[in-house]
Amino acid sequence: MTRGVGAVLAGVLLLAAARPPLHAAAACIECCASSCGDGMLDPGEGCDDGNVVDGDGCSSACRCEIAAPGTLACGFGVGGIVGRLLMRSDTCQSFGRVAMQPDGRLVVVGGRFAGLCDVEAPGARFLLARLNADGTPDATFGTDGVVLDDVAAARAQGICAGGVFGDIAVDSMGGIVVSAFVQVFDGTLCNFVIGFNPPAAFRFRMDGSFDEAFGGGGVEAGAEGPIGFDPDGHVVFGNGATALAVDDGGRIVTSNGVVTMRRSPTGDLDLSFGDAGFASLGAQAIAIQSNGRIVLTTSSRMGFATYDAGVVRLLESGAPDPDFGIGGLVTPSVVGQPAVLVWTGLALQPDGKIIVAGLSEDTPTRAVVARLTDAGALDVNFGNGGIAWATVGPPNYSSPFSSINVPFSGIDVFLQPNGRIVAAAATQYSDNSPVIVAFEGGWCGDGTVQPGEGCDDGAVANGSAGSCCTTDCLPRQEEAACAGGTCQAGICVATTSTSTTSISTTSTSTTSTSTTSTSTTSTSTTSTSTTSTSTTSTSTTSTSSTTTLPCTTVRCLLDPSTLTECAHDTIPQAISRKLANAGRLLERADGSPPRRARALRRRARTLLAAVRRAAKAAARGPTPSVSATCAAAIGARVQTIASRT
Numbered sequence: 001m002t003r004g005v006g007a008v009l010a011g012v013l014l015l016a017a018a019r020p021p022l023h024a025a026a027a028c029i030e031c032c033a034s035s036c037g038d039g040m041l042d043p044g045e046g047c048d049d050g051n052v053v054d055g056d057g058c059s060s061a062c063r064c065e066i067a068a069p070g071t072l073a074c075g076f077g078v079g080g081i082v083g084r085l086l087m088r089s090d091t092c093q094s095f096g097r098v099a100m101q102p103d104g105r106l107v108v109v110g111g112r113f114a115g116l117c118d119v120e121a122p123g124a125r126f127l128l129a130r131l132n133a134d135g136t137p138d139a140t141f142g143t144d145g146v147v148l149d150d151v152a153a154a155r156a157q158g159i160c161a162g163g164v165f166g167d168i169a170v171d172s173m174g175g176i177v178v179s180a181f182v183q184v185f186d187g188t189l190c191n192f193v194i195g196f197n198p199p200a201a202f203r204f205r206m207d208g209s210f211d212e213a214f215g216g217g218g219v220e221a222g223a224e225g226p227i228g229f230d231p232d233g234h235v236v237f238g239n240g241a242t243a244l245a246v247d248d249g250g251r252i253v254t255s256n257g258v259v260t261m262r263r264s265p266t267g268d269l270d271l272s273f274g275d276a277g278f279a280s281l282g283a284q285a286i287a288i289q290s291n292g293r294i295v296l297t298t299s300s301r302m303g304f305a306t307y308d309a310g311v312v313r314l315l316e317s318g319a320p321d322p323d324f325g326i327g328g329l330v331t332p333s334v335v336g337q338p339a340v341l342v343w344t345g346l347a348l349q350p351d352g353k354i355i356v357a358g359l360s361e362d363t364p365t366r367a368v369v370a371r372l373t374d375a376g377a378l379d380v381n382f383g384n385g386g387i388a389w390a391t392v393g394p395p396n397y398s399s400p401f402s403s404i405n406v407p408f409s410g411i412d413v414f415l416q417p418n419g420r421i422v423a424a425a426a427t428q429y430s431d432n433s434p435v436i437v438a439f440e441g442g443w444c445g446d447g448t449v450q451p452g453e454g455c456d457d458g459a460v461a462n463g464s465a466g467s468c469c470t471t472d473c474l475p476r477q478e479e480a481a482c483a484g485g486t487c488q489a490g491i492c493v494a495t496t497s498t499s500t501t502s503i504s505t506t507s508t509s510t511t512s513t514s515t516t517s518t519s520t521t522s523t524s525t526t527s528t529s530t531t532s533t534s535t536t537s538t539s540t541t542s543t544s545s546t547t548t549l550p551c552t553t554v555r556c557l558l559d560p561s562t563l564t565e566c567a568h569d570t571i572p573q574a575i576s577r578k579l580a581n582a583g584r585l586l587e588r589a590d591g592s593p594p595r596r597a598r599a600l601r602r603r604a605r606t607l608l609a610a611v612r613r614a615a616k617a618a619a620r621g622p623t624p625s626v627s628a629t630c631a632a633a634i635g636a637r638v639q640t641i642a643s644r645t
Helices: 022-031 152-156 573-590 594-618 628-643
Strands: 093-100 106-112 126-131 146-149 159-170 176-185 199-204 227-229 235-237 243-246 252-255 260-263 285-288 294-298 310-314 340-348 354-360 366-372 387-391 408-415 421-427 435-439 485-488 491-502 506-518 523-535 539-546
Touching (some): 106 176, 252 285, 294 340, 294 354, 340 366, 366 421, 387 435
Antiparallel strands (some): 106 126, 126 146, 176 199, 285 294, 366 387
């Protein structure tokens, strides 16, 4: 786990979804009723991008569609953002750091910073909140998704609540581990003075209750900084570190912002790493790939001439990786996109791609996310040339995310199981709360054909005998054998065989003629025997035929009526509409300039991926709307078209 630049002061605010700017909302109230396509998010709308066109991420009915990687995630918060509160009852309450559970739900830690408002003992409390994977409050957690507790067990240890939070992490049991510099309880008052408060760590159970079995009476005194877990699930604290990661062998890689070092599972300095255990660069975030290579985000680099925000990869030995960027260094940037001072968030995709997140240098502040290939190049299929961003504040104008000009202290980034990339910008002061932004992501193996992929049958199926899609999401060679057939455009097409066999019998006929003549002088006997054998040969004729497409035009191929497997099915309107829209986009692409054509084909592939998922979903459940055979046929057809675009 890593932490952002600076620390996060505690307090408690209620998180809520972002709302439209006040001046825009007021204008609508004054002039007109809400309508889809006016560019304003009104009640009952899932999105509104200012038009009524399907296939661009927001449908003609203002409902979310599957969008391209790097676009704001429709269906998360409001327009992809969970931001500033709509109302609050206590300005001394604030959330700080964010972590993600394995199921994609987000946990936020905070506390009441009593020193800002009062010094009464009841004023300082621990705060936890949990959001569902779509950014809405988790009603099963505490009260409306929030747990606020003064924790008598902690006060018995002389602690009121967290003051400056170091990190938050979720362990394998679902427990929430928090490190912080804490407010001290003297029996009457809660005291917080920056620079004079001790570090400590706590653990909360999955339901938000305080775990008194952790450490000593629920408190691990002296523990601070970033949090990680060893292969056995034991918590590891990076005391004094800015970043920490633990590899599969239990070795601990940490950085203090100036140098990076590696220690053995027992804590001894690993002299085989770098120069006698050290690499001469500081890191704000560390992640370790499955091959043992170490990825870091840094702004101080070992001999590199530039000081732009950088990403460095080291070999397992601690030396720069020559196969990554230029001599192990990448400085992700695109002309015209927001510049980032330092990447504080880091996550690894299952397909080897690297996600980094940071805050822009300019104002209003933007949350910026970049995606790199395993070789360190910007992934051009993500966002704008590999970079995506969203304004989070603090702005100098009316904004739905912040009421005052309050700086953020850093940004964390997470990869949800559904492929979304979630960036959480933490705040530095109590009169604000994190802004959480979700972007569409996707990777090879998620079951969706993403831009740059030729196919994707899912992580389990890719590369298997029954799939014509490789583990790299590329179609296998044409006519290659697969389970039950041959590969055609990335699809295993069943091969049917018809045999006609003719068998005749073999017969044997024997004829015998005997003539006897007797006379007094001589005796003559003539005998003739004839045997004939007739054999009719056995012949077998075998004819193999493969399924062929019924027509050649895109519009025809995307017409469900051409699928014999769906002859007795009523295709859901949502699927038919997406197929028709994808066909129109592809036909428009054929007569468009190259750049426009690529954009149209990308939108068409996105729609086709949505059709494939919708068809599978329609065939499931107790009352499926289409047969499994029809759903499979639709999926195979759209994947054929997608792979050819």
